[in-house]
Amino acid sequence: MSLGRIVALLSRHMYLYKRSFARLLEIFYWPFLDLVVWGFITIYLEKVGMSLHGAVSFFLGALILWDVLFRAQQGIAVSFLEEMWARNLMNLFASPLTVGEYLVATMTMSVLKVTAVGGLMMIFAWVFYSYDILQMGLSLLPFVLNLVISGWIIGVLTTSIIMRFGQQAEVLAWGMVFLFQPISCVFYPIEVLPPVLQSLAWMVPPAHIFEGMRGVLTTGNAPVTHLLWATGLNGGFLVLIVAWFYHTFNICKERGMLVRVGE
Amino acid sequence: MPASDSMASSVVEVRNLSKRFQGFTAVDNISFDIKKGEILGLLGPNGAGKTTTIHMLLGLITPTAGSIHMFGLDLATHRETILQQVNFSSTYISMPFSLTVEENLKVIARLYELKHIQQRIDDIVKKLEMEDIRHRLTRKLSSGQMSRLTLAKAIMTEPKVLFLDEPTASLDPDIVNKIKSFLKEYQRSEGLSILYTSHNMREMEEMSDRIIFLQRGKIVAEGTATEIIQRYGQRDLEEVFLKLAREQNGP
Numbered sequence: 001m002s003l004g005r006i007v008a009l010l011s012r013h014m015y016l017y018k019r020s021f022a023r024l025l026e027i028f029y030w031p032f033l034d035l036v037v038w039g040f041i042t043i044y045l046e047k048v049g050m051s052l053h054g055a056v057s058f059f060l061g062a063l064i065l066w067d068v069l070f071r072a073q074q075g076i077a078v079s080f081l082e083e084m085w086a087r088n089l090m091n092l093f094a095s096p097l098t099v100g101e102y103l104v105a106t107m108t109m110s111v112l113k114v115t116a117v118g119g120l121m122m123i124f125a126w127v128f129y130s131y132d133i134l135q136m137g138l139s140l141l142p143f144v145l146n147l148v149i150s151g152w153i154i155g156v157l158t159t160s161i162i163m164r165f166g167q168q169a170e171v172l173a174w175g176m177v178f179l180f181q182p183i184s185c186v187f188y189p190i191e192v193l194p195p196v197l198q199s200l201a202w203m204v205p206p207a208h209i210f211e212g213m214r215g216v217l218t219t220g221n222a223p224v225t226h227l228l229w230a231t232g233l234n235g236g237f238l239v240l241i242v243a244w245f246y247h248t249f250n251i252c253k254e255r256g257m258l259v260r261v262g263e
Numbered sequence: 264m265p266a267s268d269s270m271a272s273s274v275v276e277v278r279n280l281s282k283r284f285q286g287f288t289a290v291d292n293i294s295f296d297i298k299k300g301e302i303l304g305l306l307g308p309n310g311a312g313k314t315t316t317i318h319m320l321l322g323l324i325t326p327t328a329g330s331i332h333m334f335g336l337d338l339a340t341h342r343e344t345i346l347q348q349v350n351f352s353s354t355y356i357s358m359p360f361s362l363t364v365e366e367n368l369k370v371i372a373r374l375y376e377l378k379h380i381q382q383r384i385d386d387i388v389k390k391l392e393m394e395d396i397r398h399r400l401t402r403k404l405s406s407g408q409m410s411r412l413t414l415a416k417a418i419m420t421e422p423k424v425l426f427l428d429e430p431t432a433s434l435d436p437d438i439v440n441k442i443k444s445f446l447k448e449y450q451r452s453e454g455l456s457i458l459y460t461s462h463n464m465r466e467m468e469e470m471s472d473r474i475i476f477l478q479r480g481k482i483v484a485e486g487t488a489t490e491i492i493q494r495y496g497q498r499d500l501e502e503v504f505l506k507l508a509r510e511q512n513g514p
Contacts, residue, residue, distance in 0.1 A: 008373030012359065015366045086359040091416070094321040094351055095374045096343040253325045256284060259318050 001104065005097050009105035010112075013079060026074070031067055031117050032124055038063045039129045058217065059187065060131045064121045065147055065213060066186045069206055070177050071117045072151020075110025077158040077173035084162070084170070090259055099249050103242065106159075107152050114148055139222035143209045146227070149234040150205045154180060156241045160248040164257070185210050205233040272298050274424055274456045275320070280329035282315050282480075289315040291480035292329070297424065300454040304461070304471030304488075306500075308508035312480040313460045317426045320458070321351055333424060347375065350417040353428035354410055360402035364393060364412055367401055368419060375420040387419045391445065407438040414442065418449065424456045431466065439463075443470060464501040474500075478507050 017023045042059045083089050092102065125131040133140070158176040162169045183197055184206035190198055201207040212226035252258045275297035282290040290312040297303045305313045318324040320331060322342050331338040333345045358367045365384060372380040388397050391411045396404060404412060410430060417425055427446075431439040443466065450457055461467050467474060468488040476484035476491065484491045484507075488500050495503045 002376065004376040005374055008370050011373060012362070012370040015362045015370070016359065020361055082359075086361075087357040088359050090321075090323060090356055091358065091371070092374070094323055094346065094349075095371075096346045096376075097374055098343065250325070253323065256282075256289075256315070256318070256324045259323050 001098070001101060002096075005095075005101045006105045006108065009092075009097070009102065010108060013082070013109055016082065026078075027113065027116050028120065031071075031121050034063060034067065035060070035121055035124050035128070039125070042129070058214070060125050060129060061133055061213060061217065062186050062210060064118065064125065064133055065144065065210065066181075066184075067121055068114050068118055068144060068147045069151045069154075069184075071114045072110045072148045073155040073158065073177045074151075074173065075113040076106045076152060076155025077162065077176070079106040079109050080159040080162060081170055081173055084167070093258060099246055103156065103245065106155070110151060110155060111148060114151070118144075139216050139220070140213065142222065142227055143212050143216070143230070146205060146209050146230040146234055149238060150209070150230075151177075153205075153234065153237045153241050156245050160241075160245045163252055164248055166257070166260070180204060180206065183207060189214060202229075203233065205230045205237065208233070274299050274334055275458070276330075276332040277316075277320070278330045278332075280316070280319065280331065281327045282312075282319060282324060283327045288480050290319070290326075293475075293477070293480070293482050294329075295475055295482065295485070297456045297458055299456055300450070301472050302450060302457040302459055302470055304459050304467045304474040305477065306460070306464075306467055306474055306504065307477035308504070310479075311477040313477055314428055315480075316477070317351065317428050317458065317460070320426060321349070322346060348423045349426070350420050350422040350424075351426040351428065352410075352413045352417040352430050354406070354413075354430060354432040354434070355428065356413055357409070358401050358412060358416065361400065363398050363400055364388075364404070364415075365397045367412065368416060371416045372419060377420065383419055387415045390418075390449075391415050392441075407434050410434055410438070410442065414445075421453070422455070424458070426458045428460050429462065430459075431461065431463065439466070446470070464499065464504055468500050476503070476507060478510065483507060 038059055045059075083092060122133055125133065154177050158172045161172055161176075183193070183201040183204050185193070185201055186206070190201050190207055190211055193201055208226040208230035212223050212230065215221070215223035215226065249258075273296035277296070278294045280290055280293050281288065293312075293316070295303070305316065307313050315324060319326050320338070322338055322345075334348065336345055338345055359370075362370070365388075368384045368387070369380060372383060377383055384397075388394055391414065393408070393411055393415060396408055401409070401412065414430060430446075431442055434442070446457070447470070449455065459467070459470055461470070471488065473486065474484075474488055474491055475482055484494065484503070486494070491503055492498070492500060495506060497503045497506060
């Protein structure tokens, strides 16, 4: 594993972001709009007297954490799309760059994106709604880290599908994560789901993470069971999805799709 | 690892290489060597298997059968070591449009873990007369400038083997002439081995020490341009090309 080659890929994206208005919008504009809309909904719910104790914390906290998952996934999938659009995949994979280095670089890119978006949303929430997510304390940190890993898993899955099916699948870079939203129980507790979906949700790390977040809000302590489940599931899924990515990459090389992806 | 004597002078050794896609054989059991400091021309009509062969040599397509050795190492098991010493350029590839010429070269230099990056960029920009475009966005380059950029990215890494897939296609004659002169001079001074494809027969004769003619994925002729012309009883390479291409495409 070469750090220099990982830095090379990161620098390629940094050059792009520094002068791309559309990419900066992704970091500043959409998260800000999300926060404004959900902030007003939360205020409305409180005004009409709905008996939602701590509605601001529930909704805004969930929204910020949902964006962590969303941006972590996007950081991986959109980085691949950037290479596809630029017809740069040949330059990358005809160089000594390995698949492992490519994945580590995109994962690092997703962490940078999450840090930028998460930081900005925390500031916006504090300035506009006097909501400080840090009040939940350090017990939230392991859940956030797990969310980032969940984002990587969905991002690598999305990338392997785009690599296999090309441009017709690129919409998944924005849509795939929403497939997991209903069973991730971002804005509602898991018991709201019908029994069949509840069983499915317990197998999805983000459901444990959002349940855990609500636990932190209610009790002030991190529910260890949810944390262990999320970590265990994430570890297992991450190994499986990376193996799946290598497998798909090899299939694409065998079928000559790597040199045609994006055409 | 093959222990043939030819490995001593051959930097590339291809043996019984085949590539079959669903129901279609793109490359059919070809074998050839490229010697140190040699320019080998790969000639053939569209669909003859030239680009597929180059993609296999770059590790971008996995062969169905056969082996590729470079510098005595098997590409299947020593990909990183081999690709560190190999590069390619083609009129048909691109580089990220939103980066400037210099930024693109910096990324490539880091990918190949080059030392003294700025010095290397300064040198290659000067050699290929790109000073005026080094801070220009890649999307604003003309096709000739883009060809020079892809050539610069290939040369900058100081490869021992260079694959050039129609590097002068759709360029105006002045730029073609400059690129050919540069390549010839650079190849002589660095002892570089080159695999060269082109549809321009005169260019092929001019550039190549030896030529391989591919037809429907098979090697149908091999030798110097003069040898091939004599073997087919034609006046020049263009006539040989037309004869073989018509055989491939049918009447």
